[in-house]
Amino acid sequence: MPWFKRVEKGIHTPTEEKKETPDGLWYKCPDCKTVTSMVEHRKNLSTCVKCNYHDRIGSREYFAILFDDNQFTELDADLVSGDPLNFTDTKPYPQRIAATQKATGLKDAVRSAYGTMNGQPITISCMDFSFIGGSMGSVVGEKIARAIDHARETRTPFLMISKSGGARMMEAGFSLMQMAKTAARLALLAEDKLPYISLLTDPTTGGVTASYAMLGDFNIAEPGALIGFAGPRVIKETIGKDLPKGFQSAEFVLEHGFLDFIVDRKELKQQLSDLLAMLRPESDGKDNLKSKNGKAAKVS
């Protein structure tokens, strides 16, 4: 079964969710300090109208940007974290989870969904930094693994949007093994020859960088995103020097050969659609070139 479905071309502007209430009326860009109305900022997909600074957004916004008419079916929405280690630091882990769930309205640091993007079916997992720094615990690993399974079962491309500080320490060894679990599923996805696009957004560090985020057929990033394995503070302590300007920015990572391209959020949907369109399998009955070559090889 081909994973590519040919569709009519059309630009869809994402629709705002109606229940959404803006936190304030004005947005001030942390980079160039330009002030715009929140309505205009949102309309610009939370990028600065003046300097194009890409403000951090979450799964709700990315789904609205990418899925046609903001229509999608969420996968494993009810998966929540256990507390296998009875972990307590300055407060017990279950309390931390409950408080974060209440504050964010999210169940954990990743959401998965499927739907269409410019008419093309796609499965997407997207991380939420607002949930304990987008840290990767069992729920994150399991939801991503299941989303990849969904992509394999439905033969749809898989898009992973990463935004994470790395491991969830409160799940210790379990957290570490999520790197392995997700990598294993991506190995199977690759065997099935289904496209995997990894979008790295600000910030993507630690165990997330060292597993699924860097394993895309295409590793792409938003402008200015911080991307690295070790955090800047740790590196600074190690080398005992200030870090060069722009170190670990998306542009730096592109320059060093670990990204395919950087994409403006406003062009993300179209760029992804165009890229996936170029990967579509050749139509049936046109691959007789291969058999001809096979015969020729036998004759000689």
Added chain:
Amino acid sequence: MLLDFEQPIAALEGKLQDMKQLATDSQVDVSEAVKALEEKIKNLKKETYANLTRWQRVQLSRHPERPYTLDYIHGITDKFIELHGDRTVGDDNAMVGGFGEVDGRSIMFIGQQKGRNTKQRQMRNFGMANPEGYRKALRLMKMAEKFNKPIVTLIDTPGAFPGLEAEERGQGEAIARNLKEMFMLKVPVICIIIGEGASGGALGIAIGDRVMMLENTWYSVISPESCSSILWRSWNYKEQAAEALKLTARDMLQQQLIDGIIKEPLGGAHTEPEKMMHSLKKKIIKLLDELESVDARERIMQRIDKFSNMGVVLES
């Protein structure tokens, strides 16, 4: 060098030496007293090592006299040929590897290497590999696969190196690629934590059909010290952090995140290294016999399934 909890034992052992010396010098029969003291030492050791706190285990895993990767490789193999370089950037001295022969069987050995004195420690970068180290490891694994030889990795690292050049050369990508590729290796892979198993830097060579830990080692997502500094915002909570992380071999087995524990001599691997080498060798041979009886594809799927089952989630 002696750790705190090693001192009372060492004191008694010193006393035993004195007693034996006295006996030789004075021709007095002290055999009864010697026997009693030996018994006392044995009991103290048993008690001490059965009741170590998690932090004490961490200390033992870092004992400066503990055997390191190359010690084990030379101790286990009849012949060993070390292979160098990642064929792209350089040779990482913090990651070693090569073919070794064990009872007529060729095995690819790979592992992080620590140094024993200041000069060596610097040369080995304290066992913290750069991306070239992980890429060298993968090159050697692929070569083992090509010649249908099993792979044994020995893990002993405080983490992947968090340096400027490591970032430029893609530390994250190097580790990530190893994880994915190791799942698909057609040959048996055995991974053994012999000292410290810190985070992604350890996992980068620890995807295997059997993941084992020596008794006095630790394996987790972060070191107790770093965990303390992040969650408690102070370096002083490393004991609590070690307890909270549940990072010992016994913990990890209980959490079903490893496949087994290899016992160490009483007092730790460094007290009787030859005995340790012997039991490690026996274990490797036994595991390889088990794994080689399984079809390659089946082995890969079992490897994937095992890691896929790791984690605790609730369906609310």
